[in-house]
Amino acid sequence: MPAFPPLRLDARGLACQRGGRLVFHDLAFSVSGGEALVVTGPNGAGKSTLLRVIAGLVAASEGRIALEGGDADLSIAQQAHYFGHADALKPALTVEENLGFWRGFFGRRAASADAALEAVGIGHLAGLPAAYLSAGQRRRLSLARLLVSNRPIWLLDEPTSALDAASEARFTAIVAGHQQAGGIVVAATHQPLLFSAVRSLVLAPAGMAEEIAG
Ligand SMILES: Nc1ncnc2c1ncn2[C@@H]1O[C@H](COP(=O)(O)OP(=O)(O)OP(=O)(O)O)[C@@H](O)[C@H]1O
Numbered sequence: 497m498p499a500f501p502p503l504r505l506d507a508r509g510l511a512c513q514r515g516g517r518l519v520f521h522d523l524a525f526s527v528s529g530g531e532a533l534v535v536t537g538p539n540g541a542g543k544s545t546l547l548r549v550i551a552g553l554v555a556a557s558e559g560r561i562a563l564e565g566g567d568a569d570l571s572i573a574q575q576a577h578y579f580g581h582a583d584a585l586k587p588a589l590t591v592e593e594n595l596g597f598w599r600g601f602f603g604r605r606a607a608s609a610d611a612a613l614e615a616v617g618i619g620h621l622a623g624l625p626a627a628y629l630s631a632g633q634r635r636r637l638s639l640a641r642l643l644v645s646n647r648p649i650w651l652l653d654e655p656t657s658a659l660d661a662a663s664e665a666r667f668t669a670i671v672a673g674h675q676q677a678g679g680i681v682v683a684a685t686h687q688p689l690l691f692s693a694v695r696s697l698v699l700a701p702a703g704m705a706e707e708i709a710g
Pocket residue numbers: 514515519537538539540541542543544545546684702
């Protein structure tokens with residue numbers, strides 16, 4: 497039984513400038529609950545920028561993004577979880593304390609910290625300060641945040657970087673669970689991702705973008 501109501505994220509005529517340069521323009525996509533939009537393209541094409549625009553971290557210069565079926569009292573950004581390159585961990589806090597902090601911050605019904613740590617395979621590290629985690633373990637702790645946030649839109653930037661084969665398989669299963677619950681996934685990647693119900697968005701090389709005067 498899906499946990500989220502029927503959802504659809506639609507973008508039309510989207511453009512974004514960064515540092516005075518047009519990164520992309522006239523971008524359109526549509527992705528429904530249960531689907532994954534996989535965004536590919538060469539370095540600098542604007543994959544991370546697109547995710548950050550959806551997350552409300554960077555403003556679009558043109559166009560609009562709408563979420564049908566979402567919570568009308570919340571912005572799209574408030575209904576999205578951005579899983580970026582930065583780990584956002586407090587090194588002196590334990591693994592469990594870090595996750596507990598974020599669970600409290602998100603403040604909505606979601607997996608317990610224990611269950612989320614088990615799901616990403618680091619339950620045995622719960623009492624360890626985050627400073628001692630390896631790169632892949634830090635990444636897995638960041639993935640656990642997705643499970644305690646209970647947000648319908650997951651924005652995943654190179655989600656499998658630093659993950660070993662077993663962790664990648666666990667991650668794929670976690671994403672499948674989110675899709676089965678009716679969640680939306682938008683993932684930027686250079687690696688093949690074994691997601692189901694995939695839609696593709698290929699961004700053109702940055703060299704194609706026009707320079708904006710002024
Ligand atoms: N804070 C910023 N200020 C100015 N320009 C930026 C900023 N961040 C990114 N850019 C520029 O925006 C363009 C798109 O960058 P973005 O990180 O979105 O690309 P990407 O497709 O995710 O690349 P990669 O595959 O290397 O991760 C690049 O030309 C980059 O230099």
